[in-house]
Amino acid sequence: MGHMGAGVPQGPQPLPGVAHVVAVGSGKGGVGKTTIAVNLAVALGKLGYKVGLIDADIYGPNVPTMLGATRQPSVLEGNRIEPILAHGVKFISIGLISPGDKPLVMRGPMLHQIIRQFLQQVEWGELDYLIIDLPPGTGDVVISLVQTVPLTGAIVVSTGSSVALEDARKALEMFHQVKVEVLGLVENMSQMTLPSGEVIDVFGAGGTERTAAQFGLPFLGALELSPTIREGGDKGLPVALAGPEAKLSAEFYAVARRVADKAREAASKSEDVLEIS
Numbered sequence: 039m040g041h042m043g044a045g046v047p048q049g050p051q052p053l054p055g056v057a058h059v060v061a062v063g064s065g066k067g068g069v070g071k072t073t074i075a076v077n078l079a080v081a082l083g084k085l086g087y088k089v090g091l092i093d094a095d096i097y098g099p100n101v102p103t104m105l106g107a108t109r110q111p112s113v114l115e116g117n118r119i120e121p122i123l124a125h126g127v128k129f130i131s132i133g134l135i136s137p138g139d140k141p142l143v144m145r146g147p148m149l150h151q152i153i154r155q156f157l158q159q160v161e162w163g164e165l166d167y168l169i170i171d172l173p174p175g176t177g178d179v180v181i182s183l184v185q186t187v188p189l190t191g192a193i194v195v196s197t198g199s200s201v202a203l204e205d206a207r208k209a210l211e212m213f214h215q216v217k218v219e220v221l222g223l224v225e226n227m228s229q230m231t232l233p234s235g236e237v238i239d240v241f242g243a244g245g246t247e248r249t250a251a252q253f254g255l256p257f258l259g260a261l262e263l264s265p266t267i268r269e270g271g272d273k274g275l276p277v278a279l280a281g282p283e284a285k286l287s288a289e290f291y292a293v294a295r296r297v298a299d300k301a302r303e304a305a306s307k308s309e310d311v312l313e314i315s
Contacts, residue, residue: 049185050184050185050186050187050188051158051186051187051188052187052188053157053158053162053168053187055162055163055164055165056090056162056164056165056168057165057166057167057305058166058167058168058190058301058302058305059167059168059170059187059188059189059190060167060168060169060170060189060190060191060192060193060221060297060301061169061170061172061180061183061189061191061192061193061218062074062075062078062169062170062171062172062192062193062195063172063174063180063192063193063194063195063209063213064172064174064175064194064195064196064202064205064206064209065174065175065194065196065202065203065204065205065206065207065208065209066174066175066201066202066205066206067097067098067174067175068174069174069195069196069197069202069226069227070195070197070226070227070261071095071171071172071174071195071226072093072095072098072100072101072104072171072271073104073226073267073268073271073276074193074195074224074226074261074293075091075101075169075170075171076091076101076104076105076171076271076276076278077267077276077277077278077287077290078169078193078278078290078293078294078297079091079127079129079167079169080125080126080127080276080278080279080290081278081282081287081290081291081293081294082166082167082169082294082297082298083125083126083127084126084278084279084281084282084291085282085291085294085295085298087166087167087298088163088164088165088166088167089126089127089128089165089166089167089168089169090121090127090128090129090160090162090165090167090168090169091105091127091128091129091130091168091169091170091171092129092130092131092156092157092160092168092169092170092171093129093130093131093132093133093171094132094153094156094170094171094172094173094179094183095132095171095172095173095174096132096149096152096173096179097173097174098173099131099132099133100133100271101129101131101133101171102122102129102131102133102134103133103271103272103274104271104272104274104276105122105124105125105127105129105274105276106124106125106273106274106275107122107123107124107129107274108133108134109122109134110134110135111130111134111135114161117159118159118160118161119155119159119160119161120160120161121160121161121162122134124274125276125279128162128163128165130156130160132152149178149179149182150178150182150185150186153179153182153183153186154182154186157183157186157187158186167298167301170183175205175208175209180212180213180216180218181216184216184217184218188308189218189219190219190221190301190304190305190308191218191219191220191221191300191301191304192213192218192219192220192221193220193221193222193223193224193258193297194206194209194210194213194220194222194223194224195223195224195226196223196224196225196226196245196246196249197225197226197227197228197241197242197245197246198225198228198239198241198242198243198244198245198246199241199242199245200242200245202241203245203246203249206223206246206249207249207253210253210255219304220253220255221256221258221297221300221301221304222250222255222256222257222258222296222297222300223246223247223249223250223255223256223257223258224246224258224259224260224261224293225243225244225245225246225247225257225259225260225261226260226261226263227240227241227261227262227263228241228243228244228246228260228261228262228263229243229260229262229263230262230263230264231262231264240263241263243260246260247260256296256300258293258296258297258300259289259292259293259296260289261289261290261293262286262289264286266286267286277290278290278291278294
């Protein structure tokens with residue numbers, strides 16, 4: 039143990055002041071992962087937690103649109119970046135730094151650099167939860183993340199369709215390989231309620247819960263497919279702003295509470311491990 043502190047710190051470094059870092063991933067695009075990440079962050083904030091959100095989805099950085107804040111972040115002294123505050127959530131996005139519709143073509147090393155900056159150079163202050171919206175699929179960004187900061191755990195978002203779940207399983211496998219605990223799965227666009235009250239099963243509701251059970255993982259909740267949820271994202275007014283009592287946002291709060299519980303459990307487990315060594 040005498041060597042601790044000598045030389046350069048190796049491996050991922052915890053962020054000072056940040057209690058839990060939770061990544062939100064999906065096997066494929068189009069399953070509403072960013073909608074979940076944004077509403078989860080807003081709900082956690084409304085539940086009284088201090089929350090940050092990193093938009094690490096470099097291919098489709100939609101967080102600024104969904105949070106209704108697109109101004110460039112200020113640079114503070116010492117080259118620190120001030121996160122943007124929207125709806126009680128501090129956030130940073132690649133979309134703020136390369137505005138407009140220019141797609142970003144990036145290679146691994148550049149990505150790694152950006153992820154590192156978003157984690158280490160942004161003035162996050164004290165946070166209970168730092169949520170990270172990952173690009174869909176299994177790629178470089180996750181590896182960069184795991185090398186830079188210890189993750190409390192990850193959430194995997196899928197619809198109930200077999201194709202989406204096949205890809206979700208790849209995401210589960212990837213998190214397993216990089217030794218990140220999966221806190222649970224969320225089914226998005228689960229069912230749709232028509233104005234008549236009739237419920238339609240669009241993508242195979244229940245598939246995600248079965249997949250979670252197969253892997254022995256928690257199922258964190260199912261969110262409806264609803265035009266109101268999409269409109270909220272398009273307008274920069276996430277549906278979770280309606281609070282825990284509102285019909286469409288109630289389930290986001292249920293998911294947020296479960297995520298908070300699972301994150302605390304995972305964090306206390308890893309602390310126990312540290313004490314033993």
